[in-house]
Amino acid sequence: MVTSNDVHDPGDRSGLELPKSPTGITGFDEVSKGGLPTGRPTLVSGPPGAGKSLFALQFLVYGATRCAEPGVFLSFEGSRDKLASDVRGLGIDLDALEQEGRLLVDAQSMAREAVATGEFNLEALMVRMAFAVDKIGAKRVAIDSLESLFAAFSSRPALVRSELLRLFSWLEDRGLTAVITGERAEDTLIRHGMEEFLSDCVVLLDHRVVEEVATRRLRILKYRGSTHGRNEYPFLIGPDGLEVLPITSLGLYQRVNSERLSTGIAGLDEMLGGLGVFRGSSVLVSGTSGTGKTTIGASFASAACQRGERVLFFSFEESQSEIMRNMASVSLDLAGWVDRGLLYFHCERPTTQGLEDHLATMRRLVEAIVPTLVVIDPVSSLSRGTSKGDVSAMLTRQLYYLKSAGITAVMTSLTEGGNDLEHTELSISSLVDTWLLAITMQTSGERNRGLYVLKSRGMAHSNQIREFLLSSQGVSLVPVYMGPDGVLTGSARAAAEAVEADLGLGAEHESSQLAEAMELRRKAIETRVASMWADFEAEESLTARQITSSKKREQALRAARLEQGRQRTVKPEDGP
């Protein structure tokens, strides 16, 4: 793991540092704190194909083009034409540099068989070097490689050794900064007992295969009189040649953009202050399997295409047609954007090539397509076959690169089951600006998707966990149901919402019904009142008649009694 203080040696006495010659190799000058020791030879050792020749050549080309230090490249590894065509792909034009007198390439193949007929020496080696150096006033030289020289004169290793020592001391006398390449033997830095003479600065390049994936490493083994980063640094051979990737070399001077981009998911924009993410920022979507990470990535892509922007979609797990089909099911028409030339897919199994090559590919494609948005789905699969420290260091560099180019990066990352959700295995969470966490919520026999914003730098963002809905109508984020019974999702939320809706609808319905019922009732009552009145009146008239007849009977009775009283007179008149 690369840490921030690994290049800071406590014994660092700046000011007493050796004069150094920058190599122009991205990252290496930071690790070596300025480059290679000026006026001294540096041994670059490693197995075949590790990038030694390229290291040497880049050192010379940088000196010639940027430091006004012409360089001589003495190669025994093949013809000049082959070398020129090999490096043309890296943007190095040997012919032009030679015509301008800034570089001199003396290259030959040692394949030719010579017949040895007696004593000889290698004086011509020195003559050639001196001739080349004097011709262009070289300040830098490279000899590539000791191995081929020893192989060509395999019968006389002692002679080769003594001639080389003569050459090295001549180089030092002339104050030339030299890179000498050699192959690493089993137990020594370099074969043929040369290491003791090349001990000022030793750089080891390695090219090893870990879990079937090739990875390149660089280490500064020795740097006499100087401090240097001591770790093994991953490096890659990209379109600009060698690139060493120390996390510490990242500068923080990218442009800041306050433009906001829609995420393509309405509910998500709302959660991110209503506007979405910043252009040129990096977005991480992490979560366990099946939480909809790819869909969120595709939504970002689709939204950018809708704005007429170009998008580059790296997929390390699914093929282009799989993604297009799957996203069509949530009505994201990626195929349409591909047809219109706005969306580009690059699908590759993570194990097809080494990590550094993947990142080199990404960079090449980014330069070729010039997208405004890059989706990497998922970054976590890049860590297969290589150490996580490497991946985070390289992703850091990649993010930095995208950021400095103003390209928005959307990465998905799979969190392995059982791991802490708010933790990315690649330790890149601290580098991203917006981190969305896709989760699953398991309640009442259901598994529902949820999404929340774990962080989003520089903007107000929602603290809600929203339910993430994928349907044939599209992708949406809905607020979860917050009721007296707590947070509800899925069918429970739907049910709760339905009940609430029912109630609302019922009340409205009821009031009108009630009004109607009251009207009816009133009519009924009025009818009844009318009939009661009628009854009453009937009763009243009947009663009146009865009263009349009763009074008549009473009068008749009284009259009869009076008659009786008159007839008896003895009995006094009494009350009723």
Add this chain to the structure above:
Amino acid sequence: MSSPTRVHAREEEPTPVRLQLTLFVSGASPTSTRAVRRLRDLCDRHFPSGYDLEIVDIYQQPEVVVSRGVLAVPTLFKELPLPVRVLIGDFTDEPRVLAALGLSTSKDS
């Protein structure tokens, strides 16, 4: 077999090509002067019909050293007859020199 001395091609022999040599030496160093002397002596004895020998001082003509890819001194190029052969060393191993110069077959016959 015709002897190499009979250069007039009366018999239907392939046209003999005159031996053409380029020798790279370092100035007037004792090793170099000894090598030049030994080569001349050897050629005089085995190629009485004549040969061309060009001597290049690596310090005087470094560009030729570069263009011919010479590292060892002395280096001898047998330019003609083809194929080109490269010999390094001071010619003490005479049989190997002669073989490389194409005289081994005539010795066998």
